[in-house]
Structures are given as C-alpha cells and as structure tokens.
Amino acid sequence: GQNIDQPTEMTATEGAIVQINCTYQTSGFNGLFWYQQHAGEAPTFLSYNVLDGLEEKGRFSSFLSRSKGYSYLLLKELQMKDSASYLCAVRDYTGNKLTFGGGTRVLVKP
Amino acid sequence: DVKVTQSSRYLVKRTGEKVFLECVQDMDHENMFWYRQDPGLGLRLIYFSYDVKMKEKGDIPEGYSVSREKKERFSLILESASTNQTSMYLCASKRIAGSNEQFFGPGTRLTVL
Numbered sequence: 001g002q003n004i005d006q007p008t009e010m011t012a013t014e015g016a017i018v019q020i021n022c023t024y025q026t027s028g029f030n031g032l033f034w035y036q037q038h039a040g041e042a043p044t045f046l047s048y049n050v051l052d053g054l055e056e057k058g059r060f061s062s063f064l065s066r067s068k069g070y071s072y073l074l075l076k077e078l079q080m081k082d083s084a085s086y087l088c089a090v091r092d093y094t095g096n097k098l099t100f101g102g103g104t105r106v107l108v109k110p
Numbered sequence: 111d112v113k114v115t116q117s118s119r120y121l122v123k124r125t126g127e128k129v130f131l132e133c134v135q136d137m138d139h140e141n142m143f144w145y146r147q148d149p150g151l152g153l154r155l156i157y158f159s160y161d162v163k164m165k166e167k168g169d170i171p172e173g174y175s176v177s178r179e180k181k182e183r184f185s186l187i188l189e190s191a192s193t194n195q196t197s198m199y200l201c202a203s204k205r206i207a208g209s210n211e212q213f214f215g216p217g218t219r220l221t222v223l
Contacts (some may be wrong), residue, residue, distance in 0.1 A: 096160060
C-alpha cells in the first residue's frame with residue numbers, strides 16, 4: 001500500500017516563498033505528482049517527478065528524492081491567487097493508480 | 111480544450127436510494143477514474159477503468175459499482191445510498207500512454223439524508 005503525509009495547512013505572505021513537503025512510503029513507485037485545487041474546483045496538474053532532482057516550471061518547482069521517500073513543492077513570488085490546496089500523489093508500479101495525500105491548504109495573506 | 115464533465119454539481123438523496131453519477135470525457139482517453147474527497151482524507155480511489163467494459167477496484171470500492179459501456183462515459187453507482195457516502199465525488203480521465211496527467215471533472219457534491 002501507499003502512505004503519504006503532508007502538512008494540513010500553511011500560511012505565507014504575498015511575494016514570499018513557501019515550501020510544501022510530502023513524504024511517502026510505498027510498496028511500488030512510478031512517479032510523484034503535485035496538483036493544485038482551488039476551493040470548490042477540480043484539481044489541476046502542476047508537476048510530475050519520476051527521477052531525483054528538481055523540476056522547475058515558472059514560479060513553481062518540485063523536488064524528488066526517491067531514496068528518502070521525499071518531495072517538496074516550492075512556490076515562489078506568492079500571489080493571492082495561489083491560495084489553494086496542494087495535493088501530493090504517488091503513482092503505483094502499474095502506472096494506472098494514484099494515491100493522494102490529505103492535501104495542504106495554503107493561505108496567502110497580503 | 112480538454113473536458114471532463116459530471117452530470118450534477120449538487121445532489122441530495124435519501125438513505126436506501128439507488129444513485130447514479132455520470133462522467134463524460136471528450137478526449138478519447140482510455141483510463142477513467144472515480145474518487146471521493148473528504149476533509150483530511152484527501153482523494154481516495156473508488157474504482158477505475160482502463161478500457162470499455164473493463165474495471166478494477168480501487169482502495170475503497172465497498173458500497174459502489176461502476177459501468178463503462180462506452181469509452182467516453184464512466185458511471186458510478188451507489189446501489190443503496192447510506193449517510194456515510196455523503197461526500198464530494200470526482201471523476202478523472204487519462205490517456206494510457208504519452209501523458210502523465212489525470213484530468214478531473216468539476217465534482218459532484220452528494221448529500222445522503
């Protein structure tokens with residue numbers, strides 16, 4: 001099975017940086033995903049890591065260490081619209097199933 | 111523009127009723143998924159389908175069944191709704207190869223009284 005942990009809530013100031021950590025224990029690993037979900041809306045894909053290292057996409061970066069079972073999502077130059085939940089998910093060895101963590105709600109304050 | 115639609119945004123049903131939640135995708139995706147989302151528990155996979163008439167149990171299939179008669183449509187069925195099935199239900203689809211992304215529908219907030 002999969003077990004995924006991430007903080008429940010984080011607060012940060014507009015223009016700052018926030019790092020959301022995700023740790024996982026899995027029986028099989030085939031990639032880690034980050035999704036963004038605004039309140040009342042569908043999750044939308046942010047990033048995918050399958051090899052160790054950092055993937056950068058504009059203001060968002062995602063890091064993976066497979067040996068440590070650890071990932072983080074880095075949000076830079078925070079904007080008010082970044083207030084949302086961020087979901088960490090691990091894909092199993094079949095490549096079909098995602099297991100999600102509980103999500104981290106990020107509140108950006110002026 | 112890719113699209114996953116769900117039949118209702120809000121639904122209220124009574125205990126014991128049979129409930130159908132419909133999901134349609136227009137991207138010709140092979141894989142389709144049903145999740146429920148509850149506070150603090152995240153998204154949990156109920157069932158998924160990797161082709162027409164094919165289905166596989168997810169992590170919490172008890173009390174649910176599914177139907178995939180056409181490639182674009184994946185239905186979730188609650189044979190006899192119970193109050194503990196009150197939740198947000200999210201459908202998603204994914205191409206079998208060439209893409210890692212699951213595309214989600216807007217969700218159906220189901221309340222069972």
